[in-house]
Amino acid sequence: MDFNDLAQMVISGDNKGAESWTQEALDSGVEPAAIIDSGLIPGMEEVGRRFKSAEYHMPEVLISARAMKASLALVRPLVTDSGIEPKGRVAIGTVRGDLHDIGKNLVGMMLEGAGYEVNDLGANVAPEAFVDAVENGGADLICLSALLTTTMPMMNSTIEALTQAEVRGRVGVMIGGAPVNQAYADQVGADGYAPDSATAVEVADALMKKRAAG
Ligand code: B12
Known part of the structure; x- marks a missing residue:
C-alpha cells in the first residue's frame, strides 16, 4: 500500500x-x-x-x-x-477562567499527528490539574492556551504552581493563544511560545531535544 x-x-x-x-x-x-x-x-x-x-x-x-x-x-x-514510545507526553489545556478551546484543540491534534501522546485537560483548567499531569501523568511538556487578556496572567500562576510543587524542573512549558507572544513567554518564564499549531510542533520538538540533551 x-x-x-x-x-x-x-x-x-x-x-x-x-x-x-x-x-x-x-x-x-x-x-x-x-x-x-x-x-x-x-x-x-x-x-x-x-x-x-x-x-x-x-x-x-x-x-x-x-x-x-x-x-x-x-x-x-x-x-x-506494542509498547512503541511516543515522541513525548504532552498535557495541554486552556488556563483557568478561559473557555476558548478551538486553537488549543488544533495544537493538540497537530502534536498528536506528529507522534506525541496528548493528554487534553480541556478548557478552564486549574493550575493544580497541570501540576497533577506532571506529578502523576508523567507529562514532559505542558501546553497552556489563553485567548483573553484577562486570563493571560493565569499562565504565570500555573507556572508558579509548578514551581511551588517542585516539578517545574522536570517539565517544559509552552504557551500560546492570540494575545500571547514571545515577550510574554519570556516574562512568565515559559520555555517556548508558538503563534500557530504548525510552529507548535517545531517548538515542542526543539524543547524535547533540549530536554534529551540534559
Ligand atoms: C470563538 C470565540 C469565542 C467562543 C469560544 C468557543 C470555543 N469553544 O472555543 C465563545 C463564544 C464561547 C467566546 C466567549 C468569549 N469571548 Co471569545 N472569541 C472567539 C473568537 C471569535 C475566535 C477564537 C478562535 O477560536 N480562533 C481560532 C483559533 C484557531 O485561533 P487561536 O485560538 O488563536 O489559536 C491559534 C493560536 O493562537 C495558537 N494557539 C492557541 N493556543 C495555543 C496553545 C499553545 C501551547 C500554543 C503553542 C499555541 C496556541 O495556535 C492556534 C492554531 O493556530 C475570538 C476572536 C478572534 N478572532 O480571535 C474571540 C475573542 C477571543 N473573545 C473575546 C471575548 C471578550 C470573549 C468573552 C469574554 C465574551 C463575553 N463578553 O462573554 C467570552 C469569554 C468566555 C470565557 N470565559 O472564556 C475577545 C477577547 C478580547 C481580549 N483581548 O481579551 C476576542 C478576541 C473577540 C474580540 N475581538 O473582542 N469566544
Whole structure:
C-alpha cells in the first residue's frame, strides 16, 4: 500500500478514505507505527506548511485533522499495545477562567499527528490539574492556551504552581493563544511560545531535544 495515498487523504480531508485505507493496511499486516510515520505525519506536516503559507485556512486544517484522527483512532490502540514510545507526553489545556478551546484543540491534534501522546485537560483548567499531569501523568511538556487578556496572567500562576510543587524542573512549558507572544513567554518564564499549531510542533520538538540533551 502506498503511504502517499494516506498522506493525500489527510491533506484533502478525506476522513472516510483515511479510515478505510488504514483498516485495509492494518488487515494486510502493515506496521501501525509506519502508518503514523509515513502517512499521517507527512500528511499533517504538509497541512501545517499550507496553513503557514496561508494556502489553507482554519476550515481546511480542521477537516484534515478530522481525517488524521479517523486513521489514528484505529492505529493508536495498536501502537499503545506494542509498547512503541511516543515522541513525548504532552498535557495541554486552556488556563483557568478561559473557555476558548478551538486553537488549543488544533495544537493538540497537530502534536498528536506528529507522534506525541496528548493528554487534553480541556478548557478552564486549574493550575493544580497541570501540576497533577506532571506529578502523576508523567507529562514532559505542558501546553497552556489563553485567548483573553484577562486570563493571560493565569499562565504565570500555573507556572508558579509548578514551581511551588517542585516539578517545574522536570517539565517544559509552552504557551500560546492570540494575545500571547514571545515577550510574554519570556516574562512568565515559559520555555517556548508558538503563534500557530504548525510552529507548535517545531517548538515542542526543539524543547524535547533540549530536554534529551540534559
Ligand atoms: C470563538 C470565540 C469565542 C467562543 C469560544 C468557543 C470555543 N469553544 O472555543 C465563545 C463564544 C464561547 C467566546 C466567549 C468569549 N469571548 Co471569545 N472569541 C472567539 C473568537 C471569535 C475566535 C477564537 C478562535 O477560536 N480562533 C481560532 C483559533 C484557531 O485561533 P487561536 O485560538 O488563536 O489559536 C491559534 C493560536 O493562537 C495558537 N494557539 C492557541 N493556543 C495555543 C496553545 C499553545 C501551547 C500554543 C503553542 C499555541 C496556541 O495556535 C492556534 C492554531 O493556530 C475570538 C476572536 C478572534 N478572532 O480571535 C474571540 C475573542 C477571543 N473573545 C473575546 C471575548 C471578550 C470573549 C468573552 C469574554 C465574551 C463575553 N463578553 O462573554 C467570552 C469569554 C468566555 C470565557 N470565559 O472564556 C475577545 C477577547 C478580547 C481580549 N483581548 O481579551 C476576542 C478576541 C473577540 C474580540 N475581538 O473582542 N469566544
